[in-house]
Amino acid sequence: METRTLTVPGGTLHAVSSGAPAGPSAVLVHSGIAHGQMWHPLMEALSEEMFSVAYDCRCFGRSTTTLDGEFSDLADLGSVLDAYGLESTVLVAESRGARLAIDFALAHPERVDGLFLLAPDVSGFDSPVADEERPLLEAVGEAEEAWDTAEPADVPRTVEELIALEVRLFVDGPGREQAPERAAVREAVAEMLRLNYTQQKDTPDFTRPEPAADRLAKLDVPVRVLVGDADTLGMRATAEEIERAVPQASLVRVPDAAHALTLEREETVVRELRTWWRELRQLPQSGE
Structure with missing residues (x-):
């Protein structure tokens, strides 16, 4: 895998890529309890099928910020696509990263070819609590x-x-x-x-885009959602809302799994992503 440091206004983003740059691409956006390293096993497993980029969001992992004012996670994600020459791509994202991916897809629909969302959060969704x-x-x-x-x-x-x-x-x-x-x-x-x-105390605020909860029907791309049946009621309800509201969405429930799906159920996530990726690109499935 190749490591790069991307310069953004008032900071840097740590990024890692895998696979052939000329191939179909995916940008991976980590959860709030992790950073880009959570994706490395998945990237290695799928390196022959996709060019993938994982990065640390600002104030996470090895990315940095020197800003005194607000920054935009959506602008940073756009900068990642620009740095790798990606006019559009698939976004693979978990939890907080899924919220960011949905917000980005609504703000820049021409740059998103599909969404693969794990234990997703949605901005503005009033999730229930058991x-x-x-x-x-x-x-x-x-x-x-x-x-x-x-x-x-x-x-x-x-x-x-x-x-x-x-x-x-x-x-x-x-x-x-x-x-x-x-x-x-x-x-x-x-x-x-x-x-x-280590870097999340006294950090700058990030700009908050318009809530996505009431605009999910505007997502006009294929969306696959995975959620663990041992996750919180709120996360499960959020996943079901995406399936209900997004025209091209489908939902996979993962038995005996909680919120950290990519780490706890790596084989399941790789299998489901590979299957969906082939469906998206209309490629033959294994054994065909």
Whole structure:
């Protein structure tokens, strides 16, 4: 894989690409509990079929920002496409990244050929909360506030407490025990969160586009959605809303999986993306 540092107004974006640049392309947008590294196994698995680019959003991973004012995640995503000479591309995105991808597709429909969305968030969607999930969600919110207001000496402790709760919510899910077989995924997410939090205190605000929830029907591209059946009620409801509202959307429910689908169910995500990618390009399926 090839690594590049892309210059954007008031910062830099860390990007990695894989596959043949002349081939069909996909840009991968990470979740809020990770950075671009979460995509590396998938990129390697599909390197013969697609040219893929994964990048760290500003204030995540190894990207940087020096801005005093607001920045635009959508403009940064557009800069990634421009840097690699992509007039249009498929967007593969998870969670917060899926929200960004949807917003970008609505703002720049001519640049998006399709959306492959994992555990998607949608800006402006009022997602429900199950009663049994409230204690954990409230604990995460309290931990975020404690970290955000902590004195410098208390930051290491508060960030580890926050990471532990986020891993519990997003990797294991609110209704599953912390099973030993997910230990490697928990540690991978924790490590990415530690790097993210080193640069997420006192960061500039990002511009908020018009909410997408009431405009999903305007998405005029093929959309495939994956959601884990052990994810939160809100995430499952969001995925179902996309399936209902978007004309060319289809939904795949992943059994015994929570929010970090790409890391927990790598083989499933690779298989589903490959199948959808072939459908999109009208290529023969395996065995045909």
